[in-house]
Amino acid sequence: MLSIARDRFVGPGQISPEGRYVMKVDLINGFLGAGKTTFLINLLETKNPSEKVAVLVNEFGTVGIDGDLLTGHDANVVELPNGCICCTLKADLRNQIREIAEKFKPDRLYIEPTGAATIKNLLGILESLSLEKYIENIRVILVLDAGTFMENMEKNRGFVETQLESAQIILVNKCDKVSPEQLGLIREIIRKTNCSGQVLLTSFGQVLHRDLSEPAVLPETALNNVLSGNIGATGKHLHDLPLKEYEQFSVQSSNLFDVDRLRKFFGRLSDNWYGSVDRAKGIFRVADSQWVRFDLVSREVSESFLEKEYTFSKLIVIGTDLSKKLLNTEFMNCQKG
Incomplete structure (x- = not known):
């Protein structure tokens, strides 16, 4: 099967006999x-x-x-x-x-x-x-x-x-x-x-x-x-199938965002206002040199301020039956101004 590095006397960071970097x-x-x-x-x-x-x-x-x-x-x-x-x-x-x-x-x-x-x-x-x-x-x-x-x-x-x-x-x-x-x-x-x-x-x-x-x-x-797909240690045939067929919504912006609006938005994501959301995450510029990260995992929302700056504010939502137009509207509503 995976015949990687078989019969090759070369370590990582070295040039292989074929002239490649392994x-x-x-x-x-x-x-x-x-x-x-x-x-x-x-x-x-x-x-x-x-x-x-x-x-x-x-x-x-x-x-x-x-x-x-x-x-x-x-x-x-x-x-x-x-x-x-x-x-x-x-x-x-x-x-x-x-x-x-x-x-x-x-x-x-x-x-x-x-x-x-x-x-x-x-x-x-x-x-x-x-x-x-x-x-x-x-x-x-x-x-x-x-x-x-x-x-x-x-x-x-x-x-x-x-x-x-x-x-x-x-x-x-x-x-x-x-x-x-x-x-x-x-x-x-x-x-x-x-x-x-x-x-x-x-x-x-x-x-x-x-x-x-x-x-x-x-x-x-x-x-x-x-x-x-052979029999595993548990004695059952192993099927490598995803838990569900996911879809995604993602968007980015160069505008400033309001922290309180973001908190409400992620709370609604957690409550499945916009579809069945399994995962959501984003980085957002909330002041000229201040960025915050939001994460939604297992119905729990966390936020943390970031020490470095980025080019764009970004949002990714992963789940099923997502209302993408509504998500886009809510994303825009979280922006300042």
């Missing part, structure tokens, strides 16, 4: 709102200064927010917006990986797919794109939201188990949202599906790069099972 690849996978971007920012801030890093971030919306948040952390950041890299952006993914390897020559490439991506499809694409000349090995890191884990298991157990089985590192994030007893049950369920992966418990994505097991290359037997 790199390690970390796939940071996880459901919508699990905390992938926050976790990735922590990795970038705690990485070895001598390690050259690039990031390929995929947004489901037509505008990118995660790329803006990741920029400025001593890494080359490339955005791949307007779709899912495991569905509609296959050719773009290959071209971007090749360009990153040849242009930036990183030791490590982090790929953060949209939360709507399926790891089975993504690994299958990487297998089919003949990228072994650029990639030394692949490691799959799964970020889970402890607060929504049991709900996701109930809604689509096979999907969650497939994501678990494919990971070498499983980060259980937002542990502050559950009791110690619930956390113990989550660990027990994880171990029934994946008995060998490294399990890390944290909140706010706070994991240091040095805490991650290295190297942790996906075993070929596990990869074969994931790609072929």
Whole structure:
């Protein structure tokens, strides 16, 4: 199956015998709102200064927010917006990986797919794109939201188990949202599906790069099972299907925004005024040099003021049955003036 770096005596950041620059690849996978971007920012801030890093971030919306948040952390950041890299952006993914390897020559490439991506499809694409000349090995890191884990298991157990089985590192994030007893049950369920992966418990994505097991290359037997849909550790046939068919609304503006109006708007998003919203996020300029970030995850809204400035205010809403015209009107109404 994935014959990356087989029989090649060259490490990351070195030129391969074929004259290509090879790199390690970390796939940071996880459901919508699990905390992938926050976790990735922590990795970038705690990485070895001598390690050259690039990031390929995929947004489901037509505008990118995660790329803006990741920029400025001593890494080359490339955005791949307007779709899912495991569905509609296959050719773009290959071209971007090749360009990153040849242009930036990183030791490590982090790929953060949209939360709507399926790891089975993504690994299958990487297998089919003949990228072994650029990639030394692949490691799959799964970020889970402890607060929504049991709900996701109930809604689509096979999907969650497939994501678990494919990971070498499983980060259980937002542990502050559950009791110690619930956390113990989550660990027990994880171990029934994946008995060998490294399990890390944290909140706010706070994991240091040095805490991650290295190297942790996906075993070929596990990869074969994931790609072929074989029987998993639970004894059930694993189906790698998304939890639902998502749609998105995204927009950007150069105008100033009113914080109180934004709070009311995100409260209405949480109450499903504009359709069934699974995830919403935005960065907004509220004064000449002041920016605020809003996040809606699991019906909870959070806000934080940002230390750096951006070019545009942006909003992404992901869900089903979205009233896009009404969303656009409400977005405009949040602007000052």
